Each structure stands twice: as C-alpha cells, then as structure tokens.
Amino acid sequence: xxxxxxxxxxxxxxxxxxxxxxxxxxxxxxxxxxxxxxxxxxxxxxxxxxxxxxxxxxxxxxxxxxxxxxxxxxxxxxxxxxxxxxxxxxxxxxxxxxxxxxxxxxxxxxxxxxxxxxxxxxxxxxxxxxxxxxxxxxxxxxxxxxxxxxxxxxxxxxxxxxxxxxxxxxxxxxxxxxxxxxxxxxxxxxxxxxxxxxxxxxxxxxxxxxxxxxxxxxxxxxxxxxxxxxxxxxxxxxxxxxxxxxxxxxxxxxxxxxxxxxxxxxxxxxxxxxxxxxxxxxxxxxxxxxxxxxxxxxxxxxxxxxxxxxxxxxxxxxxxxxxxxxxxxxxxxxxxxxx
Numbered sequence: 001x002x003x004x005x006x007x008x009x010x011x012x013x014x015x016x017x018x019x020x021x022x023x024x025x026x027x028x029x030x031x032x033x034x035x036x037x038x039x040x041x042x043x044x045x046x047x048x049x050x051x052x053x054x055x056x057x058x059x060x061x062x063x064x065x066x067x068x069x070x071x072x073x074x075x076x077x078x079x080x081x082x083x084x085x086x087x088x089x090x091x092x093x094x095x096x097x098x099x100x101x102x103x104x105x106x107x108x109x110x111x112x113x114x115x116x117x118x119x120x121x122x123x124x125x126x127x128x129x130x131x132x133x134x135x136x137x138x139x140x141x142x143x144x145x146x147x148x149x150x151x152x153x154x155x156x157x158x159x160x161x162x163x164x165x166x167x168x169x170x171x172x173x174x175x176x177x178x179x180x181x182x183x184x185x186x187x188x189x190x191x192x193x194x195x196x197x198x199x200x201x202x203x204x205x206x207x208x209x210x211x212x213x214x215x216x217x218x219x220x221x222x223x224x225x226x227x228x229x230x231x232x233x234x235x236x237x238x239x240x241x242x243x244x245x246x247x248x249x250x251x252x253x254x255x256x257x258x259x260x261x262x263x264x265x266x267x268x269x270x271x272x273x274x275x276x277x278x279x280x281x282x283x284x285x286x287x288x289x290x291x292x293x294x295x296x297x298x299x300x301x302x303x304x305x306x307x308x309x310x311x312x313x314x315x316x317x318x319x320x321x322x323x324x325x326x327x328x329x330x331x332x333x334x335x336x337x338x339x
Contacts, residue, residue, distance in 0.1 A: 008224040009081065009147065013067045016232030023236035024060045028053075030243035037247065048105065049246075052098060052239050059094040062087050063232045082146055089141040091231065092160065096134030098235040099164060099207075102242050103127035106171050114178050123174070126167035133160025151222050161215040165208040172204025199248055203241035210234050 031053055035046070065087040074080035107123040110116070137160050140153035150157075179197050210230045218227035 005223075006081065008221070008226065010067065010070060010225070012225045012227075012229045013232070014071075016228040016230070017063050017067050019229070019233040020060055020063050020236055023233050023240060024056060027056060027236055027240050027243065030240060030247060033247050034243055038249070048101060049243070051101070052242070055094065055098050056235060056239055059090075059098065059235050062090040062094055066091065082148075084141065084145045084147055084150075088145075089138045091228075092134040092137040092141065095231075095235045096131045096160075096164075099238045100127050100131045102238050103130070103167050103171065105242075106175075110171070110174055110178070114174070119174050123167055123170055126163050126170065130160060130164035130167060133157075133163055136160070147225075148223065150218075154219065157218060158215060161211045165211040165215075168204045168208040168211070172201050172208075175200045175204075196248070199245060203245060206241060207234070207237050210237055 031049060034049060038046075066085045069085040069087065070080040104124060104127055107120040107127065110123060111120040114120075133156060136156040137153070140156055141150075144150070144152060176197050179193050179200070182193065211234060214227040214229075214231040214234065217224075217229070221227075
C-alpha cells in the first residue's frame, strides 16, 4: 500500500496522538487545580483522580509507541503497512480502564441524587458492557493484527463504542432531569443549576460524540485508521469532563455575584454562600428542610447544617417565595431568619 494508503494509515494516527498529548497537558493542569483546591475531599475520591492520572499516563505512552514503531523502528519496511503496531491492542483496554471507573462513579452519584436503583443499575450495565467490548477488541487486535483484518471484528468494535456512547447519553439525560426537578425558586440557585445542567449536557455529549465519530469513521472508511483521530484522545475527554465537573464547584457567577453552590455530581458539603462584593449585605440562615434539600451528604465531611445566603439589601424582596417550601420567609434586616 503506497501513496494515499500510507497517508491514511499513519496520518490519522499522528493527528490522534497530537490531540491526545495536548489533552494530556490540559488534564494535568485540571488535576493540579483539583488537588490544590479540594484537599478536604474524601480520600477515595482523591485516590480515584490519582489513579486516572496514572492510567492516562500509561495510555499516552502507549499511543506514542503505536506511532513510533511503524514510523521509526520499522521505517521503510513493507511489513509496517501490513501488520499493526505491537502496542495497538493496549489502546482499547486503556480507554475502558479510564471510562469505566468514571461511569460507575457517576452511576453511584446518580443513586445518591435520585434515590433510584434501576437508573444507576442501567448505567452500570452499559458501562460493564463497554468494558467487555473493550476487552474483546483488545483480544481481537492481538490475534488478528493485520490492518486488513480489522473489519472482521467490526461487531465487537460496534458493541464497545455504542454501549459507551449510550451510557454517556443516559447519564446526561438522568442528571439533567434530576437537576431540572430540583430548582428551588431562588434566582441565584436556579441560575447555578442551569449552569450545571449545561455542563452536564456538554460533558456527556463530548464523550458520546467522540465515540460515535470513531465508530462512523471505522465503518465508513475501511482499510484506513481515520477512527484513531478521535479514538486516541477519547480517554482524555472522559477524565477532563470529570475534572471540569469537580473543579466547577469553585466556579463563580458572572458579573458582580460570586456563588459557591452544591455541584450536581460532586456535592460540596458545609456552608454554601452567595456573596455580593458590593453594597451592604445581610445574612439569612436556613435550617435543613426536607422540601429544600439539594443533595445528600456523600463526601464524608461535616454535614450541611446551614445554607447561608448573603444578598444586597437593595436587591432583597420582603418575601421570598419558594415553590418547594410550604411557607414564605419574611425577611427582617435586623435579624437572622431560621426555620
């Protein structure tokens, strides 16, 4: 295979590696921010993030080796155009080694947030199916290691990438619905929920689209490696999406209001504040109310005892209607209101 064939064999791999290494740098920055900011998170969550760092490091080294072999070690050898690189089987297994823990962790969070058993179970089944598909693809790439043989196990590749994409879409749908039904009636909090919904949809869509794009390219252009353009960086997308959601807990509201509200997937316990840096502020402290619960405490830190809202007196209304509360709360600038 010469000319265009060579370009379509190794060109997409090279592009995929460039994307993968670039995203690895983005991921490293996100991890640094996480470990510097959330030192009080539960240890097992920090260990999960640390595991993802090592898994991603192994993945990026493998994909570099995948291109290094045919372009450097076997340069000029006709066999490089026929036999796939020795490290190529590590691609699928290293991707599911990252995506499966993230999907299962999200399934656990869904069970906490929704109180449902069926929904997280369905997510877990799809995640396990994706893991099984990745293992099968790894086995077949090892056994049938010639490029022209890849189409012979297309069913396993379809099963792997489709189940992974379905799992990501299902997660996004469940979390979006769960968040939408938890709107409180407070403008600041509902604005934060809307931002979290957008983040949830975006992160779920990114990984699902990347997986489906790899599948479509594989089926549409047999005999090429175009699928590796989105396949090689796929695991980095999973990790970056997780870290962006973790780090979003410190994200401030635009303009003049700085917020720190519970995150959909990774609730931060303790006080939640809405602060305005200007004008006179007052503080209203709310005791826990079953009709006003945002998310249960799953971080192993102190329980959420109060919800503190600080707002400018000029922006405060005499009555705060909340559709989830049975009563309205009268505001008095001279005192703290508790219920």
